[in-house]
Amino acid sequence: MTYEFYYWPHVQGRGEFVRLALEEAGADYVDVARVKGVEALKAAMAVESAEPPFAPPFLRVGKRLIGQTTNILLFLGDRHGLAPKSAAGRLWTNQIQLTIADFSLEAHDTHHPLGPRLSFAEQQAAAMTRADWFRSERIERFLAWFETLLARNPRGPGHLVGGRLTYADLALFQTVEGLRYAFPRAMARIEPAFPLVVALNARIAARPRIRAYLGSSRRIGFHERAGLFRYHPELDG
Amino acid sequence: MTYEFYYWPHVQGRGEFVRLALEEAGADYVDVARVKGVEALKAAMAVESAEPPFAPPFLRVGKRLIGQTTNILLFLGDRHGLAPKSAAGRLWTNQIQLTIADFSLEAHDTHHPLGPRLSFAEQQAAAMTRADWFRSERIERFLAWFETLLARNPRGPGHLVGGRLTYADLALFQTVEGLRYAFPRAMARIEPAFPLVVALNARIAARPRIRAYLGSSRRIGFHERAGLFRYHPELDG
Numbered sequence: 330m331t332y333e334f335y336y337w338p339h340v341q342g343r344g345e346f347v348r349l350a351l352e353e354a355g356a357d358y359v360d361v362a363r364v365k366g367v368e369a370l371k372a373a374m375a376v377e378s379a380e381p382p383f384a385p386p387f388l389r390v391g392k393r394l395i396g397q398t399t400n401i402l403l404f405l406g407d408r409h410g411l412a413p414k415s416a417a418g419r420l421w422t423n424q425i426q427l428t429i430a431d432f433s434l435e436a437h438d439t440h441h442p443l444g445p446r447l448s449f450a451e452q453q454a455a456a457m458t459r460a461d462w463f464r465s466e467r468i469e470r471f472l473a474w475f476e477t478l479l480a481r482n483p484r485g486p487g488h489l490v491g492g493r494l495t496y497a498d499l500a501l502f503q504t505v506e507g508l509r510y511a512f513p514r515a516m517a518r519i520e521p522a523f524p525l526v527v528a529l530n531a532r533i534a535a536r537p538r539i540r541a542y543l544g545s546s547r548r549i550g551f552h553e554r555a556g557l558f559r560y561h562p563e564l565d566g
Numbered sequence: 567m568t569y570e571f572y573y574w575p576h577v578q579g580r581g582e583f584v585r586l587a588l589e590e591a592g593a594d595y596v597d598v599a600r601v602k603g604v605e606a607l608k609a610a611m612a613v614e615s616a617e618p619p620f621a622p623p624f625l626r627v628g629k630r631l632i633g634q635t636t637n638i639l640l641f642l643g644d645r646h647g648l649a650p651k652s653a654a655g656r657l658w659t660n661q662i663q664l665t666i667a668d669f670s671l672e673a674h675d676t677h678h679p680l681g682p683r684l685s686f687a688e689q690q691a692a693a694m695t696r697a698d699w700f701r702s703e704r705i706e707r708f709l710a711w712f713e714t715l716l717a718r719n720p721r722g723p724g725h726l727v728g729g730r731l732t733y734a735d736l737a738l739f740q741t742v743e744g745l746r747y748a749f750p751r752a753m754a755r756i757e758p759a760f761p762l763v764v765a766l767n768a769r770i771a772a773r774p775r776i777r778a779y780l781g782s783s784r785r786i787g788f789h790e791r792a793g794l795f796r797y798h799p800e801l802d803g
Binding site for chain 2: 417427477481
């Protein structure tokens, strides 16, 4: 069965967490709006189903549409061995993923704290205030937590959960990559204090399927026009 | 077994979604920081476990600590019949809950778009810009989605999911109550367009355990000093 994945075609955004899981799983999927254009995404959203998604990303699995990034990952984790099989392990992985979602949303809010109706230029002063808090407190607070999880993992510091890769490892990779893009100066200062996170990131990037994906045209690049992570030098302190 | 629930003692906040589920379930629980003070919360957070929560709320279940509001609800939903038993039904309920979490976080961000280091007074201008977007677009967009779910529910408009109460119904109740507190003028204008949401709210408030809880000293009131929903007349348009 081929999954149909629906997300904005020119943006990594939240959808990238799902794309990475699909790629690592070697799943058969079509990134619909990248192939057929954004109208195909809008058409799927307009279908009057009993379980409509509120917003992209969503995944069509047979007749079902599954929405919300963390929820899609919960589904894919079970289906493709990207999460533990035990109920406790699944919940713990979901808990970590929710925290990664919080972290990446806070990164987003640095460039658009007043919402999407104003351009970055129109809210730059507010963005600088919000980014200053994020750079000076939040990045380290979150990374310290992930470093702690790796250091305390009873199965060793190779993964966030147990002894095998989970979707949470992939999502942390994406977040660290995004922070390096958006806050290069801050991350150069901060990340040496978190060697286990840095090492995990390097291992994820070197996984064969991830490496092939990152080098392919399927991987959309980071850019400052859209997405969770945008580079504005003014926000990098 | 008695659950130990950990959250800030003077705030509804994200913790209130968990409190409502525990109350509706008739679960045996202690709201630890309300009984023993905030030091007991800090002590629990300082324990060097392999699965430490990033932030409150969290729930102690035997030796485990389960964190992240949506994740705690996923756990309680299974344990206490507050979610469907089928895998598809559980995911759909989780998807709705994640959307309620997004909605309530956006309500929070109206009063503190620049983060918690500045007081409301210090960021009032930014807050007014953000709140204007929330009031004029976002409240209706979210409520319209919930109204649609109720209207299209194959089991009727009595609940968001299937024919029985789920934790998502309780969380939507809490969010609507919070919006009525924080944006009384805007909600008086907006909510008549969403009669199924309004009717669900009234039914939740009338459930015996919820009614008893709301009338008890266990229910912390809304206030403007902390929490997701705060009343500042300047933000109500």
